[in-house]
Amino acid sequence: MTLDPLPDLLVQPIIRTALAEDLGRAGDITGQACVPADARLTADFVARRGGVVAGLACIRLTLAEIDPTATVEALSADGLVAPAGSALARVSGNARAILTAERTALNLLGRLCGIATLTQDYVDAVAGTKARITDTRKTTPGLRALEKYAVRCGGGVNHRFGLDDAILIKDNHVAACGSVGEAVRRAKAFAGHLVKVEVEVDSLNQLQEALAGDPDVIMLDNFELADMREAVRIVDGRLPLEASGGVTLETVREIAETGVDVISVGALTHSVRVLDIGLDAVEG
Structure with a gap:
């Protein structure tokens, strides 16, 4: 099944709080140390295990907080089953920004997909x-x-x-x-x-x-x-x-x-x- 995502206004405060927790007082010092400020990156969010997709908007909204010019292409949709190894979304933009946003986006997306997957198991049962x-x-x-x-x-x-x-x-x-x-x-x-x-x-x-x-x-x-x-x-x-x-x-x-x-x-x-x-x- 597919359904409309939650309004951005409802999700943004959650993402901002999570990013603030991760960035701490000095920001992503690993990115600052290792990645050139103007480096570009394209990367895919990939399901290592098959499951039901939920929360794709978290990728877009997390990355937008760090790099508003970055692009996010959804390759699946909330409510669909994603096979193991499939790409859920592709992101392109400033490399530092993507690497800074990575963990927050993955934490939220992984948890929401896990809930959706378990729910479908119960519904099927x-x-x-x-x-x-x-x-x-x-x-x-x-x-x-x-x-x-x-x-x-x-x-x-x-x-x-x-x-x-x-x-x-x-x-x-x-x-x-x-x-x-x-x-x-x-x-x-x-x-x-x-x-x-x-x-x-x-x-x-x-x-x-x-x-x-x-x-x-x-x-x-x-x-x-x-x-x-x-x-x-x-x-x-x-x-x-x-x-x-x-x-x-x-x-x-x-x-x-x-x-x-x-x-x-x-x-x-x-x-x-x-x-x-x-x-x-x-x-x-």
Whole structure:
């Protein structure tokens, strides 16, 4: 699949912070020492391992911060599968600038491609069921927008982006309120007409209590498969059911086959393997 990249305005502050961290107080002293100021370079960003592409804009935006005159030619697109050994983008410009921007661009691109690739693995694992794979808020601080974009590149969908765009009642909220029912009642009274209320339950008894409060979504937290199937039977399509907790590639298919609507997977962003991508100079 392909999709529109994130707006530059959203990504630029992330890149500027990363570059400032890398440049430190004196800039790229290796480049200053070894590379003539007027040297030119053409190089390709190459996938050492096959995977789903995500975050190509990071190359362009990182290089633009160092050399606004540099050119970036995209050779793939976000959401596409890149075979091992394929070039994702070609850059041309001042050699010092490209080498200075290299690591920041690779760090972001590799992580985002890794997230997209892992997401696609989960999506493929539940193919043929109605379940959709979604992320969580277990993201790298400062990178949430980029990481959730990468999930979409891999065919997943996004859960809430933060604490302010949906109400999600967890076990500690229930403890503070005294019961699932009371927590749902308070949330429904507080929520505006565009704000959804989801409640986490950890037993079939809590499920029944939650249903009485008429939430918009119910999360089945660490349910056994038999209880999950029973929850699907009880709810009978009245509202979406989300399965969560300890989901792996080995277990996600059988979870999906219980009939739940959504499966949230924190590992998409908190346990991702970065896709190996390198920068190779082009001769000639």
